Amino acid sequence: MATVTRTAKDYRTSAAAWWCPGCGDFGVLRALQEAAAKLNLAPENVVLVAGIGCSGKIGDYFRSYSIHTVHGRTMPVATGIKLANRNLTVIAAGGDGDGYGIGLNHFIHAVRRNIDITYIVMDNHIYGLTKGQFSPTSQQGFKTTSSPAGTADRPVKPLQLALSAGVTYLAQAFSAYPDHMAEIIAEAIQHKGFSLVNCISPCVTYNKVNTYDFYKEHLVNLDEDPDYDPRNYDLAVETVRKYDELVIGRIYVNDTQPSYQDLLPGYSKEPLVNAKLDYEPEHWQQILQEFA
Amino acid sequence: MATVTRTAKDYRTSAAAWWCPGCGDFGVLRALQEAAAKLNLAPENVVLVAGIGCSGKIGDYFRSYSIHTVHGRTMPVATGIKLANRNLTVIAAGGDGDGYGIGLNHFIHAVRRNIDITYIVMDNHIYGLTKGQFSPTSQQGFKTTSSPAGTADRPVKPLQLALSAGVTYLAQAFSAYPDHMAEIIAEAIQHKGFSLVNCISPCVTYNKVNTYDFYKEHLVNLDEDPDYDPRNYDLAVETVRKYDELVIGRIYVNDTQPSYQDLLPGYSKEPLVNAKLDYEPEHWQQILQEFA
């Protein structure tokens, strides 16, 4: 088994991706497949936990164990899976609405627990699957079917939120640069602890503001900045704010924090799914005596 | 009416507060009553929106319109009330579990909308009413009935989260100093936009770590620091982090941001509750023509 080398193709399913031509999600899928190949992950040891949205369909296209949750619940489902079998590579993927709207609470709590999963948010600043309402990351004043006169809400800032929640690996990538994204995703998967890769993944159908061109013009690649040190938390906070989150690359990396699994008292070092369940009646009799 | 002057007594109900003797929540109640008196608020124009928890019982003791929500939902209920009648003073109050656990998503979204409400979190770093489980703000390693060997979770940092969510008024106060707290709450109420006052309110029954003494020793009062400028966002972020959130006083104040009510397209300048509802059939006939 150890000698198999895999290519991106090994992570393709038989289902044809139905995203609109040009959709940023193709880039994310490709990057994920390449990252998996780079790490030569055995598909059966990977669980992809997908959200609901156009983005969430990625679960049908990436070849691994794949579980499509209900809207907004990738984080706790992924947590349950990781705890059930700590040897699995658990990757969650979903939209900005899924993760920063309905699912934001779980996201923050997963970050602070530092559970060892990788979260790929496919951020298109819109609700794609429900046909183009504004999302939590949509910029203020954005006009959509649910905000014909422009939104009143200021956007959430996922990178800043993740930093303030204590994220231990934070990066941003762009669908137009899938190789860079693949590199980052591979690194995030290898990170011990919670990693967030916010993937800017334009929706070509409903979002005419946050377009490929817009990002190509504005994104700053921190990986190319020799002065940028992703181990410096204060610098990360400052930089993300300075560029109003329009950065890509490694933003913050901290590998000194133990992950949730390593801190849980008594938690099995072996996959919990293999734990012994059957005990002799005598064993339980002993516990019963505590009630005498 | 304009000549009535009120004292803290005018905001007392007939119900006797049942908190444990010494509970920090007494201080918060007193501070809120004094703040209301300071501003001479007519009780009928105030709605206190309380959460579920020991803290949430404050709704039974503060004399105003008072609504006790289900666990974790103060923010959206308060939003509905404020939008229904923008002339009301809407104050939400609840515990750390209520606000930063189950209710965290709503909290972040209320902050980013900058809806004009004041949120008082009575933070005792514990689930009081359910008899002492750890809460989202409990420090790592904290031993409780639900974590006899200490928690694995790292705490949420409410001040940092609020800042990264774009809060426009942020302060922290301490139950042992109710006058200071009253001053801050009064200011927060007057702030146009979302204000968070995180009130450190020790639970004397279940939390033997985050005690009055601990805080008296560690809290730094920013209001007493002549060099501290609460209008400087970067300084706020830095300071809160430097002191690991152990600060009190005004942390950040920004009154340049319009509030949600002022940005909603077409939203009535008058209280919506007074809007005309009855229209002549002719009026609706006209709209019907859009379907012809």
Next chain:
Amino acid sequence: MRNELTWVVGGQQGEGIDTTGEILASALNRLGYFIYGYRTFGSRIKGGHTNYRIRIAQRPVYGIAPRIDVLIAFDQDSINRLAGEMAPGGLIIFNGKAGRAKLPPGAGDVRLVEVPMLDIARELGNPIMKNMVGVGVSAALLGLRPEDIEPVLDDRFRGKGGNLVAANKEALRRGYEAARSALGDTADVLHLEPGDRRRRYLMTGDEAAAFGALAAGCRLVAAYPITPASEIMHWMVKKLPQYGGVVVQAEDEIAAISTVVGAGYAGVRAMTATSGPGFSLMQEVLGYAGMIEAPCVIINVQRAGPSTGMPTKHEQSDLFEMVMGSHGDLPRIVLAPVSIEDCFYAAVEAFNLADRYQTPVIVALDLALGLGKQTVEDIDFSRVKIDRGQIALPDDLNWDGGDFKRYRFTESGVSPRSLPGMPGGLHLATGLEHDETGHITEDRTNRVRMMQKRLRKFADIKDVEAVRYEGPENPHVLLIGWGASYGALREARERLEAEGISTGHAHVRLLAPFPADEVNRLLSRATHVFVAENNALSQLAALIRQHADAADKRRLRTINKYDGTLFLPAEIVEPVLESITPVGVTAKEVG
């Protein structure tokens, strides 16, 4: 010349197929035809089959017809999927080169004619115009003239640039001509009898419900997008700002309903609209609204479940949850409109009931009602009467600073409520058990009285049309249904009557509190009873059995369909005929 006909256009999602349907439907509506329009689509944005079906008639129609007379097929996939439904002698217009299209085996007596609609559009410089070409083709087939369609184009494209109107008209004309030349007069049998050109209205149930809410004085909507309910929010967000009102797109459905309850408590008529997954998330706050007695309205547009299920497919399977969801003994009102038009009236009623009984009211739509489009003759706006229920008057309030009895024990169970801002009306509203003033108490006597107060408020509401019944006093066969099956059941009844079987049709409109006596009376007068519903667990039948003694299993049979599509009349008629004929019983007994 035809009195009635079904036209369908099929193609790939995201290519404007809907537009073809909508423009044709609008034009036909203006010409005086009665329309029932129904879209079949999938849960994806571009690609995948979609079709738009229009039933065109000279009398009101309430549902789809089983056979397609004309199919405009933009791709082979549409032919493959729909050829089996073609009426004998039906006509398929295929977009493309001659000889390319294939009829699937066994398609029967169907004529296939090729018109290169896309090519024509390309010639006109814009491939998306193929849809307008398709409208032109359709006009020719149905015996309409381009001029009959043009006003719709004027309205639709006006203000989007003069060019657009002209270009579309050109495409329309080219399609018309292409069809005339391809077909000559060989398809004139499909021409429609002229319509009466009376002014009527074409709307979806989502629109009708939103319109009803607006007219009823709804001024705040808080919702989270979800198929097939988002359209309600979309319609409201265009209108409410003109009334000073507001739409909040919430962060999730829990926030949505909480915001609505807050607004309702503070005196504003407010609602949310959702579908199954969102409705499930609202269960806790639904109970809270009942407990603090805050009026609020929830429109639940059902889709195929459980879980995410089939988001774009029709079903009626949330009945259990709407009537019996949320923990504890929670009374609530559930109204299920019987037609698209009735969505308007039911929404108006919902707001009045919510205020009158200070309770959450659920308006149960289903996907077919919500997204189906139907001709509405007129709306009787004089029926829109706003009744805010018992809001305390200054004299009721305690000016002495004492506690206001917000939850006063009254005979009716309804207590006058004060609104924030009213001096003297201070009180606590809490989801914990409370006394008359709202203070928290666990006193046993108070508990029982408070429960009974809440339970009696509307245990026997009389002011609601609970069952719509059509048919003889003592029918041999009684058909029972709810929601969008109205059309199929109505036609099934007509057909059974035509076969000489005396048949009644009861459409249950009030699901909670359940009209037990009325339904029991209907049941006991009929010999055979069939409950037809779009779910697998026979949820309405179960509810009937729960309440009506005359509903024993042997007599109450169920007809279920849960493949995501609407009933066709024959799907009712056939099992009825089989099962009332002595030989062979196939309709299922309630399980």
Next chain:
Amino acid sequence: MRNELTWVVGGQQGEGIDTTGEILASALNRLGYFIYGYRTFGSRIKGGHTNYRIRIAQRPVYGIAPRIDVLIAFDQDSINRLAGEMAPGGLIIFNGKAGRAKLPPGAGDVRLVEVPMLDIARELGNPIMKNMVGVGVSAALLGLRPEDIEPVLDDRFRGKGGNLVAANKEALRRGYEAARSALGDTADVLHLEPGDRRRRYLMTGDEAAAFGALAAGCRLVAAYPITPASEIMHWMVKKLPQYGGVVVQAEDEIAAISTVVGAGYAGVRAMTATSGPGFSLMQEVLGYAGMIEAPCVIINVQRAGPSTGMPTKHEQSDLFEMVMGSHGDLPRIVLAPVSIEDCFYAAVEAFNLADRYQTPVIVALDLALGLGKQTVEDIDFSRVKIDRGQIALPDDLNWDGGDFKRYRFTESGVSPRSLPGMPGGLHLATGLEHDETGHITEDRTNRVRMMQKRLRKFADIKDVEAVRYEGPENPHVLLIGWGASYGALREARERLEAEGISTGHAHVRLLAPFPADEVNRLLSRATHVFVAENNALSQLAALIRQHADAADKRRLRTINKYDGTLFLPAEIVEPVLESITPVGVTAKEVG
């Protein structure tokens, strides 16, 4: 000398009243008495009345008794609240100075004796010791010796400092002596017949359920604290680390159940425990678990609703939601244990059923079951058999890289599942409708087959005790109940039989899928049927009517109690007697 007796201690919350009760109960258990212990408390931490009631008997007891024989009252409030329940000749020990306590008017034939328990404790240097003094007083009254109690103190305070044990023993002895000297032998009638000193066990239903889960192999618990279910998490968090397992205190109930579903999907036996408000929040994910066919267990310990209701009060009003909540046609299993002991077995069963049928299983406790404490003779651990159901073996899996048919259509409806980590078992698990391999599809034929597959999996499970029936074949009166009412119904039956009325008692243990045939058979053999339940909407009766033809309204009468307290046997017997006697019918017909 007494065979049976009820002892109560009352006082203010937060003052250790519970400890008095728990220590006495433990000691009595060790002496060989059968115990039923029940705590009355309020939703606050310190202050407010609380009491701990112990029924002490020589034979198993399943519920509270109506009359109190001994009351240890630490305050006047306890006397005011409880004096009305005193048995004739009952004894109240009041803490305090002579002449200070008052019997409320109409308290009847009750003796009030003052023992300055607090003063004694103060003398001993620690006012909280008043509880131990109270235990000593109680020992004297019941005819026990301090030595009978001391082993419990040794166990309880061992390791908390030698001082503590000694101090408590001293308090115990001082209380004992104070009572002996205050009463002499005037209260010897209250002495208990000696117990048999056999080893038995005292536990709450929450503990029994948690223990059952552990023994069944539950290795992950994700939960959010809530009364009266938190104790399950608390027990598990002490045990699971010893088995390598884990307790996740989630951020809310949605996260809790989602984590459990994730773990269940990945092959670990996992559960959550909650009460009404949390259960309502879980509705969406409950449906999701059903749709992806992930095994999971949800313990719902019911409390008084709706909404936040009365968090510390008993009720059985979540039946509707447990059986019919969540949108769509969702099959699920709902098991309601009939006793505290049965909580253990039901939990074990739940995990087996969840795995065997790949479905969510709800274990329905109520507050009285969850927090009530009862003597358990023994637990038969040989009944703990772990059946993981159909987990795919390597041979079942597709090694060729093709899609594994996770949702294969099988006759039983159950398909072997693969677990992440198994080569060849890759598939998609989704809440959207899917085909056999898990791929998303809206194909109509597949939809119907997949629905039927899910619905047939356990439509007629046979391997569960569905109804516990006690009584004659053809009883004149049939009593039906569920959950913690078992004790009251059992005693009511005994009393009715003693009155010469042939009576049966059916306790429904399987609420879903409903054992329609079995219940129908029982119904049809009885003349009068009474359904007794702690809710207002007669939820079990409604469910019975939904499924059983023999349940017509005239015959099925309901007895409801929803003031937050348990039924007393008389509250069943009286309405039954009144209503089967021709004069005057008071039991309510199902509404």
